[in-house]
């Protein structure tokens with residue numbers, strides 16, 4: 001028996017998707033405005049999020065629903081560690097901490113991993129299928145905007161164990177449709193995917209305000225320099 005979970009996930013999150021596209025951090029990123037300090041904070045937040053998702057998927061890999069979407073070739077933790085080492089240096093771990101929105105996200109993942117593992121499907125879908133859909137474009141933008149060289153700082157976008165991303169996405173959608181789920185569970189998974197989008201938006205909004213702070217500080221310091229010049 002198969003369901004149309006993949007289609008329902010796409011249709012059920014269309015509104016959230018366009019809301020996410022309109023958060024100004026995301027819009028600026030897409031327009032090529034990427035501040036290295038905000039970007040490395042995003043990478044740090046993603047490290048905590050993917051570590052939680054992957055820990056819970058690993059813990060639940062024999063669960064009747066989760067075993068259908070157990071694809072370790074998607075796991076991002078080690079690629080994020082490579083990027084963190086590039087942006088922060090070898091002692092990256094001592095320099096990062098999860099933002100408050102990230103902590104909320106991580107708590108949510110552990111809570112459902114322990115109590116309702118099938119909802120992890122929503123989080124895996126939102127992040128991994130999103131990454132497979134827009135990753136290569138975002139990678140190019142990041143390289144140009146931050147003037148990155150020699151393929152450094154963008155490991156997150158490289159799914160080295162996946163040769164054909166389009167084909168993989170279609171296999172993933174097939175796997176989603178074959179998970180034995182009833183209508184109530186499907187409804188809960190769609191609702192959880194919207195929560196996942198929302199949690200991602202919270203993180204982008206936090207980064208927005210830190211970007212605004214940096215710009216404000218730069219503006220104030222250039223005003224001070226001007227004042228010094230003329231007094």
Ligand code: HEM
Nearest residue numbers: 009010020021026027030125126127129130133134197200
């Ligand atoms: C400006 C920002 C974004 C743009 C331009 C964008 C663009 C796209 C495009 C063109 C697709 C369709 C790809 C295809 O059909 O193969 C897609 C799919 C998707 N995106 Fe995004 N995206 C953005 C932000 C996000 C964010 C922030 C998330 C979640 C954190 C996300 C999650 C997804 C997911 C889950 C899909 C798969 C939809 C499906 O077919 O089921 N996207 N995106």
